[in-house]
Amino acid sequence: MSENKKMVEAITPINEDFAQWYTDICVKAELVDYSAVKGCVILRPYGFAIWENIQRLLDGRFKETGHENVAMPIFIPESLLQKEKDHVEGFAPEVAWVTHGGLDELEERLCVRPTSETLFCDHFARVLHSYRDLPMLYNQWCSVVRWEKSTRPFLRSREFWWQEGHTIHETEQEAVTETEQQLNCYADFCEQVLKIPVIKGQKTESEKFAGAEATYTIEAMMHDGKALQSGTSHYFGDGFSRAFNVTFAGRNNKLEYPFQTSWGMSTRIIGAIIMTHGDDEGLILPPQVAPIQLAIIPIASHKPGVLEKAAELKARLAGKFRVKLDDSDNSPGWKFAQYEMKGVPLRLEIGPKDIEKNQCVLVRRDTREKYFASLDELEIEIPRILGLLEENIYNRALENRESRTVACTTMDEVIKASNESTGFIKTMWCESAECEEQMKEQAGLSSRCMPFAQEHLSDVCPVCGKPAHKMVVWGKAY
Numbered sequence: 001m002s003e004n005k006k007m008v009e010a011i012t013p014i015n016e017d018f019a020q021w022y023t024d025i026c027v028k029a030e031l032v033d034y035s036a037v038k039g040c041v042i043l044r045p046y047g048f049a050i051w052e053n054i055q056r057l058l059d060g061r062f063k064e065t066g067h068e069n070v071a072m073p074i075f076i077p078e079s080l081l082q083k084e085k086d087h088v089e090g091f092a093p094e095v096a097w098v099t100h101g102g103l104d105e106l107e108e109r110l111c112v113r114p115t116s117e118t119l120f121c122d123h124f125a126r127v128l129h130s131y132r133d134l135p136m137l138y139n140q141w142c143s144v145v146r147w148e149k150s151t152r153p154f155l156r157s158r159e160f161w162w163q164e165g166h167t168i169h170e171t172e173q174e175a176v177t178e179t180e181q182q183l184n185c186y187a188d189f190c191e192q193v194l195k196i197p198v199i200k201g202q203k204t205e206s207e208k209f210a211g212a213e214a215t216y217t218i219e220a221m222m223h224d225g226k227a228l229q230s231g232t233s234h235y236f237g238d239g240f241s242r243a244f245n246v247t248f249a250g251r252n253n254k255l256e257y258p259f260q261t262s263w264g265m266s267t268r269i270i271g272a273i274i275m276t277h278g279d280d281e282g283l284i285l286p287p288q289v290a291p292i293q294l295a296i297i298p299i300a301s302h303k304p305g306v307l308e309k310a311a312e313l314k315a316r317l318a319g320k321f322r323v324k325l326d327d328s329d330n331s332p333g334w335k336f337a338q339y340e341m342k343g344v345p346l347r348l349e350i351g352p353k354d355i356e357k358n359q360c361v362l363v364r365r366d367t368r369e370k371y372f373a374s375l376d377e378l379e380i381e382i383p384r385i386l387g388l389l390e391e392n393i394y395n396r397a398l399e400n401r402e403s404r405t406v407a408c409t410t411m412d413e414v415i416k417a418s419n420e421s422t423g424f425i426k427t428m429w430c431e432s433a434e435c436e437e438q439m440k441e442q443a444g445l446s447s448r449c450m451p452f453a454q455e456h457l458s459d460v461c462p463v464c465g466k467p468a469h470k471m472v473v474w475g476k477a478y
Helices: 003-009 018-028 045-064 085-094 117-127 172-194 239-243 268-277 306-317 332-341 352-356 375-403 411-420 433-443
Strands: 032-034 041-043 075-077 096-101 104-112 136-145 159-169 199-202 214-221 227-237 259-266 294-298 323-325 346-350 359-364 370-374 405-407 424-429 446-451 470-475
Touching (some): 018 032, 041 045, 045 136, 045 159, 045 268, 117 159, 117 259, 172 214, 172 227, 172 259, 172 268, 227 268, 294 306, 306 323, 306 375, 346 352, 346 375, 359 375, 375 405, 411 424, 411 433, 424 433
Parallel strands (some): 294 323, 294 346, 405 424
Antiparallel strands (some): 136 159, 159 259, 199 214, 214 227, 227 259, 359 370, 424 470, 446 470
């Protein structure tokens, strides 16, 4: 049995047990390790490097639209959390509490932040004075704690890393525009950088964020047909401002309440990358967030000049790409399997015969297609091949979503489609919570969103038969 085959057999086949395949990749590709704290994971250097690249690229987009980074405390006094009734009720089951400082019992319990709306509102109330101070466009990169009962790496853990944007505005329209702008930012990032196609839309009333007037979402389909909520943007109106007495002197010199938004994307998006693009050999990373974009593998490295040429290529290319030269004494076959497991987009093989011909072999991770490239043209050839890979993995994900999406007009059709395969089901909806609940009970489906791109599939709701004007995408979700 070859070393390559041994490495591959370490991963459960994707179509045999998708959940175990996912867990195998998280651990064996060295993304995470399990922590001594139940439900929490350790982001290993390779996993954290992916998050750092995501953070760097997203942060640049936020700053282009005027947002500034801040840092809020990790603790929230219970009295502060209680100020917005819907908000505290929404998070109460997941809150972790600190009751002691050292040996002394605290006078007031402290919540370990599950999200930071209350902290930002408390801050805004102190620093906002006039309409001239607006808008305040803040973002923070941090971890939050939600005491989940069932956990899985990246998708759901008791502590996870994310960014949370919090903004306040003079007018309702400015806040709504901000909410939509940030949702579009997430959608563009997923599609242009991560190569994950998404559906943009609004959450139903029962699925919206606790305390929000409206929640907008991007929904992605994973390889197995399940949905993953990949980023959300919330419009709060002035509800939080009133609850926390956040006011400012308006243009007419009267006190007014600002309009507020929040929006976030978390390390869950790494789970989306794994489940959208991965295969039986492991990860396939989009080049723009891959910690290693190009792995250089010397062939017959004991022969004169091979290691020197490989090192020369690394030095030449390192300024343009994230390059790893593996000059260890592991066999080439082991290295091939290792970097395929870790999802490195492109492999460069160089041996004595290649050096004689002034060429190398470039191997794509997604198709394993080989290209013989002149050493003089690598700066042109490498971006070209990475571009082909990006286009292919996006189209493959889009094809998976389209082939697993069906439109239904009756409950019989919905139940039949749901039983036959996992995917997205589109129907009209009368907008009643009762029919939404019936869809869960009868077909096991939750509403993913009301897409901005609406279609008219019929005139009636498939659950109750009453007139319906909204199309909803339903699915089973992580």
